[in-house]
Amino acid sequence: MSRNASTDELFFVTLTVVNWIDVFTRRIYNDFLIENLAWSQQNKGLNVYAYVIMTNHIHMVANVTDGSLGDVLGHFKTYTSKQLFKMIAENELESRKKWMLKAFEQAGKYNPLNVNHQFWQNGNYPVLLYSPAVIDQKIDYIHENPVRAGFVGSAHEFWYSSANPESPLKIVS
Numbered sequence: 001m002s003r004n005a006s007t008d009e010l011f012f013v014t015l016t017v018v019n020w021i022d023v024f025t026r027r028i029y030n031d032f033l034i035e036n037l038a039w040s041q042q043n044k045g046l047n048v049y050a051y052v053i054m055t056n057h058i059h060m061v062a063n064v065t066d067g068s069l070g071d072v073l074g075h076f077k078t079y080t081s082k083q084l085f086k087m088i089a090e091n092e093l094e095s096r097k098k099w100m101l102k103a104f105e106q107a108g109k110y111n112p113l114n115v116n117h118q119f120w121q122n123g124n125y126p127v128l129l130y131s132p133a134v135i136d137q138k139i140d141y142i143h144e145n146p147v148r149a150g151f152v153g154s155a156h157e158f159w160y161s162s163a164n165p166e167s168p169l170k171i172v173s
Helices: 027-044 069-090 097-109 132-148
Strands: 010-016 046-053 057-064 127-129
Touching: 010 069, 010 132, 027 046, 027 069, 046 069, 046 132, 057 069, 057 132, 069 097, 127 132
Parallel strands: none
Antiparallel strands: 010 057, 010 127, 046 057
C-alpha cells in the first residue's frame, strides 16, 4: 500500500493472524479489537465504512481523514499485537495458551521486523475501491463472510460486523 494514498480513496483491507490462528473465538479478544478500532477512529482519523471480525482475520472498508491508512493500521497492529499476546499469556481460562504463544514466538523468530513474537501477518492487503459497484461488492463480501463460514444464518445476526444494526463499532454511513 502506498504510504501516500489519498485520504478520499476507500480501501478494502484484511488483517490476518499469523498461521491463520483462530484467536478471535473469545469475546474478550474481540472486544479489545473493537476498543482499539474505536480509539483509532477517535484519535487517528480512521474511517470504517464496513467491517467484520472473523476468527482469524478482520476485513474492513476504510480510509483515514488525514495521513496514511497504512500508518494508522501499522500502529493498530503493533499495539494490538503486543497487548493480545499479553492478554493470552495472562488469561488463566485460555485453554489454547501454550500452543498459541509458541506459534506467535516461532513466527517472530523468522521475521526480522519483530523482536519477540509476531501476531499479525505482514501487510494489510489493500485493494483500492475504485467505483460504487466495487465498494458495494466488497461490503457485501464482508457482511456475508460469517454466513459463508456457517456462524449465522443471516449477516445482520453476527455481532462483530457492521451488518448488525447494534454493532459495537460505529461506522461511517
